[in-house]
Amino acid sequence: MSDDADATDEDVLDSLFSTIEARQRDLPEGSYTASLFTHEKGENAVLEKLGEESTELILAAKDDDHEELLHESADFVYHLLVLLAMKDLSVDDLRTELEARF
Numbered sequence: 809m810s811d812d813a814d815a816t817d818e819d820v821l822d823s824l825f826s827t828i829e830a831r832q833r834d835l836p837e838g839s840y841t842a843s844l845f846t847h848e849k850g851e852n853a854v855l856e857k858l859g860e861e862s863t864e865l866i867l868a869a870k871d872d873d874h875e876e877l878l879h880e881s882a883d884f885v886y887h888l889l890v891l892l893a894m895k896d897l898s899v900d901d902l903r904t905e906l907e908a909r910f
């Protein structure tokens with residue numbers, strides 16, 4: 809858990825997204841998240857990670873490996889949130905889109 813956001817009173821997705829926004833703003837050294845925002849490949853860095861993570865997620869599902877499926881799902885969701893931040897979208901925008909489908 810990061811120091812930037814307290815998940816006690818907040819949904820974990822909100823806390824994670826707040827941390828991602830803080831990394832985007834402050835670009836601290838040694839932060840993997842910050843490195844995605846400053847990568848020489850630009851947005852392709854996170855897009856490539858999403859491609860890799862989705863492949864790993866599919867392989868875990870095909871293997872019926874629940875632990876690995878959860879691990880890869882978390883990797884995918886994290887990188888998806890980084891992409892949303894990069895595109896000036898937020899986890900609330902995602903929530904709104906999902907709610908509109910009910």
Ligand SMILES: N=c1c2ncn([C@@H]3O[C@H](COP(=O)(O)OP(=O)(O)OP(=O)(O)O)[C@@H](O)[C@H]3O)c2ncn1[C@@H]1O[C@H](COP(=O)(O)O)[C@@H](O)[C@H]1O
Pocket residue numbers: 809810824827831838839840841842864880882883886
């Ligand atoms: N949730 C994540 C998160 N999920 C995945 N990753 C990173 O995403 C990368 C995934 O790439 P790879 O799959 O190639 O890495 P890997 O270690 O080979 O992964 P697997 O093979 O295990 O899937 C790894 O470097 C992970 O550390 C994450 N990095 C950061 N976060 C969150 O972001 C916060 C800020 O982190 P920093 O930016 O590092 O300060 C952290 O507190 C976490 O809450």
